[in-house]
Amino acid sequence: MYKLLIVDDEPQILEGMKRTLDWERYGFGCIETSETIEDAISKAVDLYPDVAIFDVCIGKDRGYDAICRLNELGLPTKYIIMSGYSEFEYAQEAIRCGVKDYLLKPLNRSMLQNVVEKIIVEDLHGTIDGTERDDLNTDPVLGVRYDCLSKLTNRILLMIKTEYAQNITLKMVAERFRMNGTYLGQLFLKETQMKFSEYLMAYRMLRARERIQSTEEKIASIALSVGYPNLSYFYTHFHGYFDKSPSDLRK
Known part of the structure; x- marks a missing residue:
């Protein structure tokens, strides 16, 4: 039986998260919720959850700060950050804390399901009917395993995943990485065989189809x-x- 902790300062969000997936089907026999950082840390220490989902902003506190504190305590928990914000600074902090993924609100059920399944298979060494481990660790556009890509490319892919709904461009990415845009684009093309704009469009199309x-x-x-x-x-x-x-796809 897995244990789950969900942290958000909005009670309706907490209730909605409990209904978003059939958690029992995935083996989660214990689900705890919390509306404050301090209560979340206290419950996490008592519960030792296998998976914890934190909102990035909980009152005036930040979810990734709580995750860093729990990491310092040595909890084996795997973390997911959810946020109504697409600013890359939040994603960067989440990366530093070692979160498994950063999902934008309103949460896409399929995306949350994919992340949870990936954690169960790769980190908790569980099994899911009909799910192959390689599929969970493969980029949906490139068809390439993430661990076969460079750290820089994975950072770019994460940025696209967190900001694809915004007017994101290669120039913006390069500025945040403090790199030359042309050079960064060439590196991305060389490793992925796709231009940044081509990958962004493809990723948007897949999300739209879902x-x-x-x-x-x-x-x-x-x-x-x-x-x-x-x-x-x-x-x-x-x-x-x-x-x-x-419309044809929906028929």
Whole structure:
């Protein structure tokens, strides 16, 4: 039986998280929630959770600060950060704390499911029916295992995953890494065989497909959620990538 701790200062979010996945199906027999950092740390020390999901902002505190304190105490917990913010500084702090992933609110059920399954298989050495370990550790666009990619490329991929809904560009990434944009683009192309813009579009398309297939959201809303304020532009890219329209995919 696995143990889960969910930390958020909004009670409705906590209740929603408990219903987002069929946690019992994944072997979680104990689920605790907390609305403050201090209470979360206290419960974590008592519970020793296998997995803990922290909101990045809990009141005036930061979830990654609590994770750092728990790491210092030697807890074997695997952490997930969730956030309504897409600022890369938060993702950077999360990386330093060793979190398994950084998910944007509103949480995409499929993305949370993928992260949880990956933790169960890779870190908790459990099994999931129909899930292959290599699939969980493989980039969905590149089809390449993350541990076969350089640290720099993995950082770029994480940045795309956390900010794909925003107007993210190679120039912005280069500025944050304090690197020359042309040089960074060449490095990314050499390792991935894709331009930054091509990868970003492909990742957005995959995220859009997930939402189209798993929700009843309007296509315009989904397009905006994956970084396309121009619906016509979204339709053109979607049809070009999947050779079918969003409406055809939903039928």
